[in-house]
Amino acid sequence: MPDSAKRIAILGSTGSIGQQTLDVVRALGGRFRVIGLAAGRNVALLAEQAREFRPEFIGCSSLDGGDERPEALADLEGEFLSLEDIASHPQVELVVIATSGRAGLSPTLAAVRAGKKVALANKEALVMAGEIITRQAEQSGGQILPIDSEHSAIWQCLAGEKQKAAQLILTASGGPFRDYSLAELDEVSVAQALKHPSWQMGKKVTIDSATLMNKGLEVIEAHWLFKMPFERIRVLIHRQSIIHSMVEFIDGSIKAQLSYPDMRLPIQYALSYPERLPNPELPHLDWSRIASLTFEPPDLERFPCLKLGIEAGKKGGTYPAVLCAADEVAVELFLSGRIRFTDIPRLIERTLEQHEAIAQPTLEQILEADVWARERTTKQVEGR
Amino acid sequence: MPDSAKRIAILGSTGSIGQQTLDVVRALGGRFRVIGLAAGRNVALLAEQAREFRPEFIGCSSLDGGDERPEALADLEGEFLSLEDIASHPQVELVVIATSGRAGLSPTLAAVRAGKKVALANKEALVMAGEIITRQAEQSGGQILPIDSEHSAIWQCLAGEKQKAAQLILTASGGPFRDYSLAELDEVSVAQALKHPSWQMGKKVTIDSATLMNKGLEVIEAHWLFKMPFERIRVLIHRQSIIHSMVEFIDGSIKAQLSYPDMRLPIQYALSYPERLPNPELPHLDWSRIASLTFEPPDLERFPCLKLGIEAGKKGGTYPAVLCAADEVAVELFLSGRIRFTDIPRLIERTLEQHEAIAQPTLEQILEADVWARERTTKQVEGR
DSSP states (O other), X not given: OOTTSEEEEEETTTSHXXXXXXXXXXXXXXXXXXXXXXXXXXXXXXHHHHHHHOOSEEEETTSOTTOOOOHHHHTOOSEEOOHHHHHXXXXXXXXXXXXXXXXXXXXXXXXXXXXXXXEEOOHHHHHHHHHHHHHHHHHHTOEEXXXXXXXXXXXXXXXXXXXXXXXXXXXXXXXXXXXXXXXXXXXXXXXXXXXXXXXXXXXXXXXXXXXXXHHHHHHHHHHHHTTOOGGGEEEEEOTTOOEEEEEEOTTSOEEEXXXXXXXXXXXXHHHHTTSOOOOTTSOOOOGGXXXXXXXXXXXXXXXXXXXXXXXXXHHOTTHHHHHHHHHHHHHHHHHTTSSOTTXXXXXXXXXXXXXXXXXXXXHHHHHHHHHHHHHHHHHHHHTO | OOTXXXXXXXXXXXXXXXXXXXXXXXXXXXXXXXXXXXXXXXXXXHHHHHHHHOOSEEEETTSXXXXXXXXXXXXXXXXXXXXXXXXXXXXXXXEEEXXXXXXXXXXXXXXXXXTOEEEEOOHHHHHHHHHHHHHHHHHHTOEEEEOSHHHHHHHHHHXXXXXXXXXXXXXXXXXXXXXXXXXXXXXXXXXXXXXXXXXXXXXXXXXXXXXXXXXXXXXXXXXXXXXXXXXXXXXXXXXXXXXXXXXXXXXXXXXXXXXXXXXXXXXXXXXXXXXXXXXXXXXXXXXXXXXXXXXXXXXXXXXXXXXXHHHHHHHOTTHHHHHHHHHHHHHHHHHTTSSOTTHHHHHHHHHHHHOOOOSSOOHHHHHHHHHHHHHHHHHHHHTO
16 A cells, blocks of 8 residues: 555445445545544444455444444454544544434534545535534534535535535435335335435435435535525436536536445545546546436425425424434334335425424434434324 | 726627627626727727726727728727737737628737737637637737637636646537538528527627638637647537537536637636626526427538638648638628529639638738639639
């Protein structure tokens, strides 16, 4: 390994984004050195990754402080640390936050406070605590580098521009049910919902893509990442998932970023920024196979989650945290077969309605709202 | 006018690009001061423009040195100078070269030699003498800022990128005859050829768009502007003229620039660069009216001018100058009803075949090749 290799830590290394991050590191051999790896329940894969990459620090969020290491991790060489300690360790230059849901919030804050470059795939962190995280980043010099393909696209389009954007246009594939009627949506199965038309992703984000909640969360994420008022962020259904998002500038000129849907590209861009690196494993667009790119407005009646997301973002305070928590619970309930697909927005909406929000909340208040929303959403179903 | 106004000269102010440049200056009131105006035969409009903008320098290429000023220009206040003297005048910061054909070559060189910012719409200058002009610019610190919408798109997409592009993708509307058979192409009238499906432009460039010669010239222009090998420049037919061109980077990521086809945007970008300025007169894309963007490969059999252009560019030397000259004559012959539309590539091809090329020519040799090609192309028709 050359000494110039960028020292990175990957939190959530056994998930979809984590594994693809390691694919990128392998493909770009020598440019990055993985000095920290952390995961949750999948200790077998974590152990395998640790044997391959020999990180100095290993984290396992499913172990509580006092627990013995499980057998799978027993003979590993690295030092065991909490996710927060890895994220803020002086030796780490860039932290990839590839956890999902609430789990990424605390390590993200720790990394940002320590002034790290934070390649962020865990959108819930910014949705729940965007104001706190971005303020911390400004104070500490930490940098948030988006990994979501839409935000990576916007970030790439903003490169070299001296002025703020006039409008952000987030594209959405529309998910597997974009052509379903309301009645058909009522009947969709878990298996159907897990078949995304263009992206290979984790289960939670795949269901969020099918409900368009994912796009609602991304609107909130874009609001914080690019300091853009909600009125200047719009969503456009683009079935082919080739244009990943667009930016309109004050002179009316628009820039778009395009590629085949492959998360390794935005992951790599966040790792290599401000450089780009050649990676023979990344696909190149074949224009002889792209006859047309289509655009249509999203249907908020069939996909109310998008509206719920944007509204919660506009209201601010603890609402986005409640949105995230209620969505996480509702998606789990759907995946376990306990509610219908169309119950997801209903549950979330009811929880949001019952929430007594706090404006400009502290981190503790955000986490309290999260706990409240999880209980509230679960009870709605149990109460039936 | 604030003192900070950018002092610009517009050569070819009465043509389509020249008039639109003045529209932009009017719309952005105060940001630019027109201190030079020059035109050719349309002295009435030149006089009108001079009365409105009160430039310090006026040029009229249809006057020879010793000629008396025509009556229309007699009472104007500005000093009369040659186009070259205006282009290189110490008071001028940025020169817009909005002339067409060979006329722009000498003033472009003069401006570049004087280290000016040169907003270049006159693509023939770079096609004929790309090597000389770009070498001069490197030596003098002059900057060539493209006004062609395709090259402006590429330039915008390259902003902020640290590395060279991997591939340039020039889009082409395909012109009014993109769906015509070879037999139908044989019969098209001048009026049909002058109806471009998406752009309002001058006659020469409109015919060049219908034959796709325009795209061939643009490939050569892109080669010089962006120092890109011909093998890495491709052309894609995109009927809607919304994506103006694209750049592929070494990681496979592509950026595209989009807008309604309106030359005022690339003109303004060249004037305002590196800033962007709000201009309420420029249209903004209305996504509710854009259902799809289509892409298809160009048909080199029906549109041989594209192939002739790229081949002349690859061969280099005096070939591109011969290409330009033969095309200019052939287009004039078509416009005057003396040859058919499909004779345009035939004439150009024959002239190119008969040319004895010079590698790395001097400016004089380029101009000699130009004169030879004009005579040769004219004689081909007269000889019939």
